[in-house]
Amino acid sequence: MRFTFLGTSAGTPTAQRNVTALALNIGESRDWYLVDCGEGTQHRLLRSRHSSAKLKTIFITHVHGDHCYGLPGLIASANMSGRTAALTICAPDGIEQYVRATFAHTDVHNLRFPLNFVRSDAPNFYYSDGSVEVSAVAMSHRVPCFAYHIKEIPPNHIDEVALDALGVPRGPLWHQLQQGEDIVLASGERVAASKVCRPAWPARKMIVGGDNDQPDLLSEALQDSDLLIHEATFTEDILAKVGPQYMHSTAAMVAKTAAAAALPHLILTHFSQRYRKDPSKKAKTHSVAELFSEARELYQGNLLLAEDLKSYQLEKDKSLSEL
Amino acid sequence: MRFTFLGTSAGTPTAQRNVTALALNIGESRDWYLVDCGEGTQHRLLRSRHSSAKLKTIFITHVHGDHCYGLPGLIASANMSGRTAALTICAPDGIEQYVRATFAHTDVHNLRFPLNFVRSDAPNFYYSDGSVEVSAVAMSHRVPCFAYHIKEIPPNHIDEVALDALGVPRGPLWHQLQQGEDIVLASGERVAASKVCRPAWPARKMIVGGDNDQPDLLSEALQDSDLLIHEATFTEDILAKVGPQYMHSTAAMVAKTAAAAALPHLILTHFSQRYRKDPSKKAKTHSVAELFSEARELYQGNLLLAEDLKSYQLEKDKSLSEL
Numbered sequence: 036m037r038f039t040f041l042g043t044s045a046g047t048p049t050a051q052r053n054v055t056a057l058a059l060n061i062g063e064s065r066d067w068y069l070v071d072c073g074e075g076t077q078h079r080l081l082r083s084r085h086s087s088a089k090l091k092t093i094f095i096t097h098v099h100g101d102h103c104y105g106l107p108g109l110i111a112s113a114n115m116s117g118r119t120a121a122l123t124i125c126a127p128d129g130i131e132q133y134v135r136a137t138f139a140h141t142d143v144h145n146l147r148f149p150l151n152f153v154r155s156d157a158p159n160f161y162y163s164d165g166s167v168e169v170s171a172v173a174m175s176h177r178v179p180c181f182a183y184h185i186k187e188i189p190p191n192h193i194d195e196v197a198l199d200a201l202g203v204p205r206g207p208l209w210h211q212l213q214q215g216e217d218i219v220l221a222s223g224e225r226v227a228a229s230k231v232c233r234p235a236w237p238a239r240k241m242i243v244g245g246d247n248d249q250p251d252l253l254s255e256a257l258q259d260s261d262l263l264i265h266e267a268t269f270t271e272d273i274l275a276k277v278g279p280q281y282m283h284s285t286a287a288m289v290a291k292t293a294a295a296a297a298l299p300h301l302i303l304t305h306f307s308q309r310y311r312k313d314p315s316k317k318a319k320t321h322s323v324a325e326l327f328s329e330a331r332e333l334y335q336g337n338l339l340l341a342e343d344l345k346s347y348q349l350e351k352d353k354s355l356s357e358l
Numbered sequence: 359m360r361f362t363f364l365g366t367s368a369g370t371p372t373a374q375r376n377v378t379a380l381a382l383n384i385g386e387s388r389d390w391y392l393v394d395c396g397e398g399t400q401h402r403l404l405r406s407r408h409s410s411a412k413l414k415t416i417f418i419t420h421v422h423g424d425h426c427y428g429l430p431g432l433i434a435s436a437n438m439s440g441r442t443a444a445l446t447i448c449a450p451d452g453i454e455q456y457v458r459a460t461f462a463h464t465d466v467h468n469l470r471f472p473l474n475f476v477r478s479d480a481p482n483f484y485y486s487d488g489s490v491e492v493s494a495v496a497m498s499h500r501v502p503c504f505a506y507h508i509k510e511i512p513p514n515h516i517d518e519v520a521l522d523a524l525g526v527p528r529g530p531l532w533h534q535l536q537q538g539e540d541i542v543l544a545s546g547e548r549v550a551a552s553k554v555c556r557p558a559w560p561a562r563k564m565i566v567g568g569d570n571d572q573p574d575l576l577s578e579a580l581q582d583s584d585l586l587i588h589e590a591t592f593t594e595d596i597l598a599k600v601g602p603q604y605m606h607s608t609a610a611m612v613a614k615t616a617a618a619a620a621l622p623h624l625i626l627t628h629f630s631q632r633y634r635k636d637p638s639k640k641a642k643t644h645s646v647a648e649l650f651s652e653a654r655e656l657y658q659g660n661l662l663l664a665e666d667l668k669s670y671q672l673e674k675d676k677s678l679s680e681l
Contacts (some may be wrong), residue, residue, distance in 0.1 A: 046438055048435075072427065074398065077370075078371050078376070082373065100460075103464065104460075107423055112369075115369055129463045129465075133464055137459070139457060140421060140455045141422060141427075142422060142452075142501050
């Protein structure tokens with residue numbers, strides 16, 4: 036599982052950070068997934084290796100502009116570039132209306148590919164395409180907002196010795212079993228795929244959070260996850276000054292939840308624009324290092340701060356590498 | 359009159375050029391005007407000296423996304439940055455509906471400043487704010503599209519000798535005359551502002567075109583203009599291959615119109631992404647120099663190709679300087 040941060044700033048872009056978007060690849064395929072799509076996401080993609088023709092599915096966490104205002108331009112540009120494959124967009128209520136109203140008012144009438152909208156705020160939302168399965172966890176924010184729990188579906192490894200012993204002839208029946216389908220032999224004997232196949236490696240699992248002021252809402256899902264990418268808009272001192280009305284998390288809040296879940300990898304993102312790499316007293320900016328220090332005190336796992344255009348790989352052994 | 363190109367690419371952004379937008383300042387004021395607002399305009403503004411708080415009025419040429427998809431983000435960011443001054447948006451039908459629908463679906467309910475929409479496709483559209491007057495010229499494109507004819511209103515220079523001879527006392531009456539208002543003296547004598555005032559310098563005038571496949575529609579307005587900024591999406595050979603259905607101009611078409619009008623300054627912009635500074639046979643890209651050469655053959659005035667973040671000043675003597 037490879038992923039690239041396309042935007043890591045809260046609310047508005049800065050010279051260093053764009054608003055939220057994340058590109059995700061599963062395995063070696065050039066097909067990829069996009070989680071959130073703030074304005075300028077298509078511009079960031081010009082600087083990564085992701086082709087709009089190979090974009091499989093978009094997941095949107097919520098309707099705020101810094102998470103979705105890049106959708107119309109991304110879709111229109113993919114259309115101009117000749118894309119013909121259907122595009123699925125999993126998103127809460129409002130996103131389909133926003134995109135369709137935009138197109139209706141701006142002369143986009145005949146896309147060359149269908150847009151399939153799936154409501155991710157529906158009860159029991161579940162997405163699967165053979166490579167990945169995705170469910171949604173409700174967050175606490177000013178509008179309905181969701182974290183996406185993304186699990187790889189590893190290829191099946193087949194137990195050749197067992198199949199030979201059972202007398203299953205090589206060929207289509209093996210293929211069916213490998214796809215997870217049970218088979219019936221000529222003898223009438225039933226062979227369950229689960230008995231003779233197992234995942235080639237343990238599935239890699241990550242959660243990409245939306246905007247949220249209650250990280251503990253993810254506690255249960257984190258028991259089944261290797262990595263959490265979550266907003267940490269503020270440090271505690273700034274949240275105390277700003278007040279809780281924007282419904283965002285601090286680095287400490289997220290770190291506490293991750294520590295309680297004994298989570299291996301935590302990446303913080305979606306930083307208020309007051310946090311800079313080169314802070315200045317004059318501009319009243321703070322160092323991003325303050326966010327790291329605050330989280331580090333509470334969380335001893337692998338902790339990282341997201342940066343635009345940095346890419347990581349969650350390896351099969353569940354370690355995390357920077358690419 | 360100072361202006362900065364914020365985007366010079368047609369349809370989709372490239373690594374070097376964003377989609378269309380132009381920032382304009384009149385005189386020494388920090389107030390500024392925006393003509394078109396493609397996606398990522400607010401990102402480009404992070405690299406110029408224009409403050410969203412000082413943005414006075416936006417002019418949109420037409421509803422295509424590469425000319426307006428940056429509006430919602432620009433407005434939302436200005437709101438988050440604390441802007442309170444009303445913002446006027448002059449645009450054809452569709453733009454207000456697009457912006458309002460976007461905000462309705464994406465939880466933008468209480469802007470801190472009013473948005474005043476003015477329909478620039480109305481007959482006899484005319485905008486004036488004391489610094490500048492703007493009218494619209496209908497273009498020929500796939501949707502209603504307009505060029506903006508922008509004329510500076512220079513300060514009035516008052517004829518002191520004449521006023522002393524007429525016995526007009528210095529003070530409020532002089533101020534009224536300078537603002538262009540006629541006055542009546544205590545004697546009952548009427549003094550016309552036009553008799554005792556004249557512009558401190560000849561008004562500078564420019565036309566910023568929208569997408570258009572008939573540059574000659576501007577012939578009349580060009581008689582009253584120092585500078586034209588116009589799209590030249592293609593060269594003639596590429597237009598012949600692509601076909602006329604997108605309704606864009608070639609460099610030759612615009613050059614011919616400018617030459618016929620004996621226009622002093624012409625800046626071409628809105629280039630198809632096939633034109634690059636570093637063309638490659640492999641990528642089937644062309645050199646932007648082809649656009650320049652094609653126009654140069656037909657137009658002998660001051661000819662320039664627009665580039666993102668380049669700024670120019672139309673001087674009081676009507677010369678054009680790069681800043």
